[in-house]
Amino acid sequence: MRNYYHFVIFVSIMDFQVTFKVNDKIYLRDPESTEVGREIVKNAIDLVYELGFEQFTFKKLAAEIGSTEATIYRYFENKHRLLLYILNWYWNYMEFLVDYTLTNIKDNKERLKLIVKLLTHELPESTGKFDYNKKNLNAIVIAESSKVYLVKEVSEINKDQVFKPYKDLCAKIATVISAYNPKYKYPKSLSTTLIEASHHQQYFSLNLPRLTDATPKNRAEFTGQFLEDLLFKALS
């Protein structure tokens, strides 16, 4: 029954028009402010999913939306910034989902279980036409997200606070961890380990299955169980 209950929560989210203001240092022109801008982001998600970040170019994206490179460069300095934009959106959305899902849930164990579920399962798909493809977004988060910070210039770009949504999400989860077990010494490290391990385990189960105990079919469910087990034992 609990599963069904969550599903209802997810469905109800779709009825909202959930939007986030992404840090304006990430873009040159706000892509939310125009039709072309929204098309850029929406199609970027699909194209990065299709091609992988390395093969993805602004030229190909321009062709996809029937525009030109020049137009896209007016919105984003380069493709790295565009990926950063997408992930900022995702981290904001995930933090919203955590907040929303934990509303009125008092029990800290239950709160942590819900967090693990959110981190390991696909984002709720919405019906709105101009919404992002959540399946593709989810795949991008799993396969490409670490590429936004595993770059030589990380300290430089970090100055613009572009990783704040990730840090906020991490801090939020760490807070629940500390509420559950105030004596636990590594709440933030455990929090990022949950997030990153969720990506890795799912990626491995899909692409390098000998690196996990999962099978590609049950990857989300398996990863959830593995992380829940790990989390509660760590906090015992």
Added chain:
Amino acid sequence: MRNYYHFVIFVSIMDFQVTFKVNDKIYLRDPESTEVGREIVKNAIDLVYELGFEQFTFKKLAAEIGSTEATIYRYFENKHRLLLYILNWYWNYMEFLVDYTLTNIKDNKERLKLIVKLLTHELPESTGKFDYNKKNLNAIVIAESSKVYLVKEVSEINKDQVFKPYKDLCAKIATVISAYNPKYKYPKSLSTTLIEASHHQQYFSLNLPRLTDATPKNRAEFTGQFLEDLLFKALS
């Protein structure tokens, strides 16, 4: 005293001439077989460290070793393969270190502790002139290793068994995990989580410290403690 003991082990390793045969599908011409080849790999490690993998090019590497792009292309198809070569070497070396370090250690708890130490601390520096710079190699593993498998063509390149050393290392650690607690359900996932978390936590502590509970100064020691705590609680 135990720390000193490990140090002695490391020193004694340096007296061996440890070499590994890396899967010959990774290179076009074996870089171990010639002086130029060895210079390519040695200088690649230093240059990837300096520039980051994205800014690293064969042209720059050629300039570094006083050679030309053409020569490097005769050894490696592209820079991705060269990085793969470096990581294969590292994974082989790490597996050797695990084997070597665990020799004659019967107690499974002690064995796991030694593994965590190996995964989180820098590789033993050697004195040989033609050896790789282990500090730089360590930094590359932390910052760049996931880029060898987080690519669209992962399934294609996986067919050449180029990830076998990583899988072998993972399997070896999983074996010790299972020996310590035969009932534990996720030995391989826990193994890769230890490896990947070691990289992430150290990277974060250096570059995005709010994502961990560590400080840049104690990163290896901190990461070791965090992972040891996590590991033994998971297996309790």
Added chain:
DNA sequence: TATTATTGATAGTAATACTATCATTTATCA
């Protein structure tokens, strides 16, 4: 010493990652 393998030098190509210009279209607001 002859043969072969390897390297260095040079050149060239297609694609990438941009920047610049300008005419046209679209939005704003007086």
Added chain:
DNA sequence: TGATAAATGATAGTATTACTATCAATAATA
């Protein structure tokens, strides 16, 4: 509504990257 400004599309151009090809010079080997 018409004038003004902003955004876009079309086109062109540059430096760099990621290669491939050719060939003479050098080094290794038999």
